[in-house]
Amino acid sequence: MNIQDQKHLNLQSDKSTGSLSNQDDDVTFIKESSVKNLLNWTDCVDAMESALVAISNTSQKSDSEPFSSQTPRTFTFAGNKGVLLTMPGYASNYTLNSVTGSDKKHSTLSCKLVTSFSGNSQLNPAIPGILGTILLFNSDTGKLKAIVDGTEITAWRTAAVSVVATKYLYCDMNLKNLDGNIVGKELAIVGCGTQGRIHALAMLNYFPNVFIKVKLWNRSLNRAEKLKKELNALFPEIIIVIADSSILCVAGADCVVTATNSSQPLFELKDLKENVHINAIGAGTNHHSELAMDIYQSSSVYIESYIGLETELKGIKEYVNGEVGEIVAGKKFLHKIENSKNVTVFQSMGNAIEDGVMANMIYQKFMKN
Numbered sequence: 051m052n053i054q055d056q057k058h059l060n061l062q063s064d065k066s067t068g069s070l071s072n073q074d075d076d077v078t079f080i081k082e083s084s085v086k087n088l089l090n091w092t093d094c095v096d097a098m099e100s101a102l103v104a105i106s107n108t109s110q111k112s113d114s115e116p117f118s119s120q121t122p123r124t125f126t127f128a129g130n131k132g133v134l135l136t137m138p139g140y141a142s143n144y145t146l147n148s149v150t151g152s153d154k155k156h157s158t159l160s161c162k163l164v165t166s167f168s169g170n171s172q173l174n175p176a177i178p179g180i181l182g183t184i185l186l187f188n189s190d191t192g193k194l195k196a197i198v199d200g201t202e203i204t205a206w207r208t209a210a211v212s213v214v215a216t217k218y219l220y221c222d223m224n225l226k227n228l229d230g231n232i233v234g235k236e237l238a239i240v241g242c243g244t245q246g247r248i249h250a251l252a253m254l255n256y257f258p259n260v261f262i263k264v265k266l267w268n269r270s271l272n273r274a275e276k277l278k279k280e281l282n283a284l285f286p287e288i289i290i291v292i293a294d295s296s297i298l299c300v301a302g303a304d305c306v307v308t309a310t311n312s313s314q315p316l317f318e319l320k321d322l323k324e325n326v327h328i329n330a331i332g333a334g335t336n337h338h339s340e341l342a343m344d345i346y347q348s349s350s351v352y353i354e355s356y357i358g359l360e361t362e363l364k365g366i367k368e369y370v371n372g373e374v375g376e377i378v379a380g381k382k383f384l385h386k387i388e389n390s391k392n393v394t395v396f397q398s399m400g401n402a403i404e405d406g407v408m409a410n411m412i413y414q415k416f417m418k419n
């Protein structure tokens with residue numbers, strides 16, 4: 051039986067033991083190629099905006115407000131080769147406007163299992179370093195209802211969350227009220243692996259007419275060259291250049307994405323121009339090792355969830371100004387640092403609620419088809 055080719059997995063009861071009685075219900079399996087076919091930036095960004103608002107409301111005050119609960123994710127190390135993360139979460143009363151309309155409220159109980167094996171890119175053939183599976187449960191009964199491939203979802207949701215952060219935190223330009231004119235900004239992509247590539251695609255697709263130039267840097271040149279070729283074909287009107295260093299990549303940039311495994315800072319505050327927005331994605335020794343400490347010290351810093359702050363972002367705790375969802379929901383205004391370069395940082399980590407909301411969005415679209 052080829053599990054990949056099945057739409058539904060019927061979990062039959064074991065009649066000899068009677069241990070499992072699921073005959074009437076199917077568990078839907080959504081494989082990676084089906085997930086890919088159902089992804090687009092409008093739906094993903096819309097879903098992640100809802101997820102971020104739910105993340106920021108952790109105490110249920112009414113039956114209609116978006117709300118979420120989650121525990122810190124766990125890390126199980128497989129020697130020094132890689133790690134398995136478990137990411138459980140519950141999100142309630144959130145909407146998927148572009149998929150099911152603004153009247154329908156969703157509740158999702160989920161758990162993502164995701165592995166991170168940085169050596170996978172050296173395999174022949176290479177496989178992604180980050181591989182995920184998302185379990186979706188019926189949130190009234192707790193019964194498993196779907197198994198959704200989570201590899202592509204992890205890539206897209208991370209970039210979609212950065213798009214939301216850029217939309218709300220980037221102070222130099224009101225990206226929400228673009229009038230179709232070319233804005234003439236520069237985008238820097240530091241690290242051209244899976245995340246660097248998907249971030250470039252997300253930014254250029256979701257913010258058309260904003261960027262006239264993209265600068266790429268990667269530790270090994272071939273990955274930067276491969277991405278340059280892809281972007282040239284997709285966006286012939288945009289100038290794509292490869293920078294010789296991470297510092298030269300961010301010099302003069304308006305918006306920066308860092309997506310490497312670096313444990314050392316890739317640039318400092320002095321390397322940046324004023325009013326820059328940074329989406330810091332990668333994780334080296336920890337999730338805040340790509341940027342020099344002087345950037346965190348003098349920037350407005352936002353994260354996805356305070357839960358992650360306590361467990362994984364202790365080193366920058368004192369510099370964090372809030373959660374992105376608090377800004378999206380209008381609960382907080384963007385914090386300005388006096389006499390600073392006016393830099394904003396979105397320190398990404400990834401969050402279980404984002405995965406659950408994305409998996410449900412894919413599930414809703416899959417069941418409609």
Ligand SMILES: NC(=O)C1=CN([C@@H]2O[C@H](COP(=O)(O)OP(=O)(O)OC[C@H]3O[C@@H](n4cnc5c(N)ncnc54)[C@H](O)[C@@H]3O)[C@@H](O)[C@H]2O)C=CC1
Binds near residue numbers: 171244269
């Ligand atoms: N914030 C989030 O939600 C997520 C974060 N990540 C993290 O983002 C990072 C990138 O992930 P992927 O793009 O999937 O991995 P990838 O393996 O596809 O790309 C990693 C890139 O980092 C570069 N790199 C590796 N070590 C480096 C170093 N010491 N200095 C400079 N560059 C280096 C490689 O050349 C490669 O281009 C990882 O650290 C991963 O854990 C991944 C998924 C979600």
Ligand SMILES: O=C([O-])C1=[NH+]CCC1
Binds near residue numbers: 164180204399400401
């Ligand atoms: O949120 C996520 O899925 C991950 N964050 C770092 C590695 C995978």
